[in-house]
Amino acid sequence: MSGLEKLRVAVIGAGAAGLCAARHLLSRRDTFATPVVYELTKNIGGTWVYEERVGHYDNGLPIHSSMYRDLRTNIPKEVMSFPDFPFAKHLPSFVHHTEVRKYLEQYCDHYHLWDHIKFGTSVASVTPVDVKGGWNGLAWDVTSNDVVDHSKSTTERFDAVMVCNGHFYDPYIPAIPGLDKFKGMVMHSHDYRSAEPLAGKSVVLLGAGLSGLDIAMELSSVDAQVILSHGQRPLTCPLPPGVQQAPPVTSVLDDGTLEFKNGETAKPEVFLFCTGYNFTFPFLDKKVGVKVQEHLVWPLYKFLIPPAYPSLFIVGICRAICPFPHFHIQSQFVMSVLDGSFRLPSREEMEKDIELDIAARRSRGIATRHILKLDSEQWAYNDDLARLGGFNPLPRYWSNLYESNKVFRARDMLNYKTYNYTVQDNLEWKVHDLHGQQLQKPLAVKKQM
Numbered sequence: 475m476s477g478l479e480k481l482r483v484a485v486i487g488a489g490a491a492g493l494c495a496a497r498h499l500l501s502r503r504d505t506f507a508t509p510v511v512y513e514l515t516k517n518i519g520g521t522w523v524y525e526e527r528v529g530h531y532d533n534g535l536p537i538h539s540s541m542y543r544d545l546r547t548n549i550p551k552e553v554m555s556f557p558d559f560p561f562a563k564h565l566p567s568f569v570h571h572t573e574v575r576k577y578l579e580q581y582c583d584h585y586h587l588w589d590h591i592k593f594g595t596s597v598a599s600v601t602p603v604d605v606k607g608g609w610n611g612l613a614w615d616v617t618s619n620d621v622v623d624h625s626k627s628t629t630e631r632f633d634a635v636m637v638c639n640g641h642f643y644d645p646y647i648p649a650i651p652g653l654d655k656f657k658g659m660v661m662h663s664h665d666y667r668s669a670e671p672l673a674g675k676s677v678v679l680l681g682a683g684l685s686g687l688d689i690a691m692e693l694s695s696v697d698a699q700v701i702l703s704h705g706q707r708p709l710t711c712p713l714p715p716g717v718q719q720a721p722p723v724t725s726v727l728d729d730g731t732l733e734f735k736n737g738e739t740a741k742p743e744v745f746l747f748c749t750g751y752n753f754t755f756p757f758l759d760k761k762v763g764v765k766v767q768e769h770l771v772w773p774l775y776k777f778l779i780p781p782a783y784p785s786l787f788i789v790g791i792c793r794a795i796c797p798f799p800h801f802h803i804q805s806q807f808v809m810s811v812l813d814g815s816f817r818l819p820s821r822e823e824m825e826k827d828i829e830l831d832i833a834a835r836r837s838r839g840i841a842t843r844h845i846l847k848l849d850s851e852q853w854a855y856n857d858d859l860a861r862l863g864g865f866n867p868l869p870r871y872w873s874n875l876y877e878s879n880k881v882f883r884a885r886d887m888l889n890y891k892t893y894n895y896t897v898q899d900n901l902e903w904k905v906h907d908l909h910g911q912q913l914q915k916p917l918a919v920k921k922q923m
Contacts, residue, residue, distance in 0.1 A: 480507040481609060481633040481812055484616045486600070486757070488513035488591050489520020490578060491790040492638035494556060494801040497585040498809050505813045510630065511591040512618055514538070518582055518591065521642045522575045528665040535596075535621060538643035540751075543668045544692060545571045548684050548883065549796060550895045552903070553876045556798045557868060559584060568891040594621045600635055601759045602783050609633045609812070612785050634785040634812055636805075637755065641791060644752040646769075648680075652726035656745055663689060663748040669696040676742040678703055678732055680723055686748030687887055690717050701740055711887045753791060762786065769843040773828045776859065777846065778804060779811070781824035787811075794849040796876050799868055803856045810863030850877065869900045874915075878905070881916035 480503075485495045488511050499509040514535070517523045524541040531537060547554055550567035554574075559581055565573060582588050598617045605613040614635045620626035645662035647653075653660070663685050673696035679686055682704035693700050694714035702713075705722045713719070721735035723745075731739045753766045762783050765772060771791050774780060778787050787808045790801055810816040818824065835845050848855055853873040860867035875895060882890045882905075892908040905913045 481505060482507045482631070483509050483634045483636060483812070484600075484614065484630070484632040485509050485511040485636045485638055486597050486616075487511075487520060487638040487640055488518040488593075489638060489640050490522070490798055491640070491801040491805075492520075492636070493518060493578060493581060493587055494798070495636045495638055495789060495805045495808070496587050496590055497581070498805040500585060500587070500590070502809060502813070505809075509590055510616075510632075511587070512595045512597050512616070513591050513593050514596050514621065516593050518587075519575045519578045520640050522571055522578060524571060524575075526667060528667065533621060536643070538640070540642045540664045541571055542663075542666050542689070542692075545688065546891055547571070547574065548688070548891070550875065550879055550893075552895045552897050553796055553872050553879075554798060556581065556802050557872075558802070567893060567895045592618070595619070596621050597757045598627070599759065600637075600757050600762075600786075602762060602786070603631070609785050612783065614785070634787070634808075636808060637758070637786070637788045638790060638801075639755065641753050642751050644754045645747070646750050646752045647747050648749055650723060650726060652728070654726075655728060655730050656726045656732070657730035658743045658745060660745045661747070663746065664751070666746070669693050669698070672696065672698050672744055672746075674698060675744050676740075677701070677744040677746055678720075678723065678740055678742045679746045679748055680704070681748035681750070682706055682709065682719075683748060683750065689746070689748060690714065691888070693717075701742065703734060705735075709887070711885055714888060755788070764788065767842070770845050772832070773825060775818075775824040775828055776807070777855075778807070779818070779824070781821045781828070784811070784818050784821075784824075792846050792848045792852065792855075794847045795852045796872075799872065800852065800856065803859050803868070806865045807859040807863040810865065816863050871897055871899075871901055871903045875903050878916050882913075 483499055483506060485492045492511055496509050496511050499506045523539050525537050525539045528537055546568050551561040551565055551569055555561050561577055595618045598619050601615045603613045603615055604611060614632045615629050616632060617629045645664040647662060666689060669692040672693055676699045677693055678701045679690055680703045682702055690700050690702050691714050694716045700717045701720050702717055703720045703723050708719050723732050724735050725733045727733055731741045733739050753771050758764055762780060764780050774788060777792055780786055789804050811818055857867050893905050895903055895905050897903045907913055
């Protein structure tokens with residue numbers, strides 16, 4: 475590739491991460507050719523597109539969306555947005571999912587992304603090719619199919635590929651001995667749409683992540699009797715009526731009874747798994763060597779780049795993060811790698827970096843399955859990428875406001891979404907409750923600034 479040729483980049487998926495990738499590629503016409511964004515469905519927005527049906531579409535494709543009807547965001551819009559494209563000012567801090575979809579459509583309008591998206595297109599394979607003079611001696615052949623007419627298959631060559639295929643669609647159901655003996659209804663939150671079908675029923679809900687807590691509150695509102703079964707420290711905030719806590723379910727007995735870790739039992743009508751999702755990259759050529767083991771995708775330098783194939787980028791796999799700003803930072807870091815402003819270490823150095831990073835996390839007692847769960851470490855990660863890539867980090871208030879919302883949520887799960895936030899400047903923000911009363915910022919978080 476001569477120095478004058480622009481880099482061609484394929485983007486897989488037109489959810490928030492893929493749109494963000496395309497927006498940054500398009501902003502750098504000097505370096506990048508217009509991107510090609512492959513999207514399986516007819517819509518942009520990925521997980522933010524609500525689909526009432528569950529299971530499969532009429533054309534046999536699986537329904538990917540896990541969105542439920544009444545979901546409102548659990549992150550205030552003031553820090554949920556892409557930093558260069560705020561949500562509309564008139565909206566409350568915690569918005570309904572339809573507003574997020576609308577926001578992503580406006581993002582597409584604003585950055586002129588629509589023309590670069592190939593809708594109704596599934597990616598069948600992504601294969602590395604040795605190319606003399608290619609970026610790092612590599613190119614990528616991307617083969618895609620029309621989802622309606624499978625005979626329409628196309629292969630295009632790219633200098634780099636950004637994988638933005640999301641990870642909220644392949645349900646993870648833990649192996650519980652005897653699960654096949656359960657006599658009631660087994661479902662995963664992926665197929666949960668609304669509480670009414672479970673009105674008045676007894677439900678054991680396994681998993682107290684954010685969607686588990688949210689769904690427990692919805693079920694409470696239709697008089698379901700909910701046992702929230704989880705392995706975390708017991709929640710200390712007030713729980714909604716009809717919701718009680720229990721340790722994890724460890725087995726299902728021969729008569730279909732669920733047994734908990736403490737030896738107690740329950741025989742609910744519904745066993746609802748809120749246990750998260752599997753990562754899946756079925757189109758990636760095996761020789762790329764990206765593995766998924768115990769919910770860890772590896773080896774990836776900076777949770778993004780396989781050292782042996784450094785023009786492949788797997789965007790947005792970190793969990794317990796503020797997603798849109800995270801994609802914004804990762805996408806800009808990818809630009810800095812591809813345009814040469816950040817020179818990647820050698821393959822060996824990257825592999826060593828990954829090894830040391832994983833070892834350090836394990837030494838802090840982090841289980842393999844939680845290594846991608848960045849949580850409060852996301853801010854240092856984001857700042858590290860911004861520093862290496864030489865672009866602006868997130869404004870300083872961002873982490874403080876986000877972490878404060880976590881404290882408010884832990885204190886008052888039932889009401890925290892009624893709070894409204896106002897950003898005053900790069901450092902300062904304030905928060906008011908439903909009655910317009912200004913709340914004190916949580917001190918524990920304030921000290922971290």
